[in-house]
Amino acid sequence: MAKEYNYEMYGQPSLHTLKERKFNVYFSEPDSGINKDTGILLLIAGFGGNANSNVYKKMRNTFADKYNLVTIQCDYFGWEFMQGANNISLNVNKHQLQRDFKREEIDYIYRDKDIFPRLMEIVSNNKINLSAKENLKETLDNYNDMGLIQAIDNISAVISVIEVVKDNGHSFNENKIILYGHSHGAYLSYLCNAFAPSMFSLLIDNSSWLFPVYLKSNRYLNSMYGNSLLSVEFEYLAKTLEYDEEILFLPSLYEKLENQCEVICYHGTNDNLISYKDKVVLNEIIKKFRYNEIDNDKVDNKVFKSTQHGLGADFLELFDYTINNYDFEFKNTGNKQNANVTYKTRKNKYLVDYSSIVPVLHLERK
Known part of the structure; x- marks a missing residue:
């Protein structure tokens, strides 16, 4: 082994x-x-x-x-x-649910603050689709x-x-x-x-x-719960930052x-x-x-x-x-030895430096 x-x-x-x-x-x-x-x-x-x-x-x-x-x-x-999705915010409120569910179902769903499992239990028996957004918590340090x-x-x-x-x-x-x-x-x-x-x-x-498609459009993960679909949207920080399409x-x-x-x-x-x-x-x-x-x-x-x-x-x-x-x-x-690598685009110059054995990427903006 x-x-x-x-x-x-x-x-x-x-x-x-x-x-x-x-x-x-x-x-x-x-x-x-x-x-x-x-x-x-x-x-x-x-x-x-x-x-x-x-x-x-x-x-x-x-x-x-x-x-x-x-x-x-x-x-x-x-x-x-x-x-996968593990920290979502549902795009739903109590007023919206009142249009689709009975009063006792609403009371059951909102029995405490953790509504998700009971909500999905109820919607799984109905053909009602839900949407949500993943709370990614990315930062410029780590994304x-x-x-x-x-x-x-x-x-x-x-x-x-x-x-x-x-x-x-x-x-x-x-x-x-x-x-x-x-x-x-x-x-x-x-x-x-x-x-x-x-x-x-x-x-x-x-x-x-x-x-990378998700630099231009959001990622969606779809899951079936019985007869209902839950669609979770991921919007990545990188999509909001400047990037160089020519190098990517x-x-x-x-x-x-x-x-x-x-x-x-x-x-x-x-x-x-x-x-x-x-x-x-x-x-x-x-x-x-x-x-x-x-x-x-x-x-x-x-x-x-x-x-x-x-x-x-x-x-x-x-x-x-x-x-x-x-x-x-x-x-x-x-x-075999890795030599330094340089790429030039209309926006930037990129140097992959192997002088310290492991690479370091240097970016020089034009």
């Missing part, structure tokens, strides 16, 4: 406040130990997932032993605001930035684990460092590859968007990059967040990009269960499918 570890490390501060912050890193190594053929796999969860989700714990341990990998994840910047700092955290996690491995006297295959992400996690994988362009050898993309939009970012990483992309024909017709444009921009369009004929109810966003994919099966259906050459050519 794979050996599990976790630790806390310093992360890049928010670009808005520069307040010191830390984040958690989790990794597993093969039960048989680390050798010159061992690779590294960075798993990046998207909205609704995190490093402590059961499926990700299973992936870290399963892939470590099955594929001789050190598997890594982290609690990247703002991850806690990307989960879901959906981009730059989240990517820097993930790169930092990989580099710090590599340093741990080397400090313990192990060598590994530095040409076998893999990114595997789902939805926003896949999007962050592209950012990681762009900010550390000599580090990663393979990127597996399940349903990445080209740009993958086509414009990758036009500035000579890509060295193999990319295997899976995208559904009924994805409601990013159309496959828009996604396929990466085929013309990114060198070593392989596009797999998942339509109804490719839904096998094993790896792919739908053609919608995320493909209803079994995350473990999708990784197995990719490794077994492509011929990857992870030839160990020895030690």
Whole structure:
């Protein structure tokens, strides 16, 4: 059974406040130990997932032993605001409810201040839809930035684990460092590859968007309670802040990059967040990009269960499918170093500085 570890490390501060912050890193190594053929796999969860989700714990341990990998994840910047609804304000008042429910039902709902469970108990028997808003409590110190700092955290996690491995006297295959992400996690994988362009050898993309949709529109989580629908709205702080679309939009970012990483992309024909017709444009921009369009004929109810966003994919099966259906050459050519990376946009100049080993992102406004 794979050996599990976790630790806390310093992360890049928010670009808005520069307040010191830390984040958690989790990794597993093969039960048989680390050798010159061992690779590294960075798993990046998207909205609704995190490093402590059961499926990700299973992936870290399963892939470590099955594929001789050190598997890594982290609690990247703002991850806690990307989960399910847990602190909502209902868009409802007693006067509105009086139009739909009997007096004894109203009295039951308002028996004490904690009305939510009794309200949902009553509405579940009726076809009444409710809306609510999540109280996110983001601050400029800590928020879901959906981009730059989240990517820097993930790169930092990989580099710090590599340093741990080397400090313990192990060598590994530095040409076998893999990114595997789902939805926003896949999007962050592209950012990681762009900010550390000599580090990663393979990127597996399940349903990445080209740009974080929730920077322009709000996120909604819908849950059924019997016959009723509860729709919870998430409005992220990053949507109200200034951002640089040129660095965050993958086509414009990758036009500035000579890509060295193999990319295997899976995208559904009924994805409601990013159309496959828009996604396929990466085929013309990114060198070593392989596009797999998942339509109804490719839904096998094993790896792919739908053609919608995320493909209803079994995350473990999708990784197995990719490794077994492509011929990857992870030839160990020895030690690799990360050089500083600079990107210029119409708004800003970005420097990813590796002089202290882990990256620091510097932003210079024009």
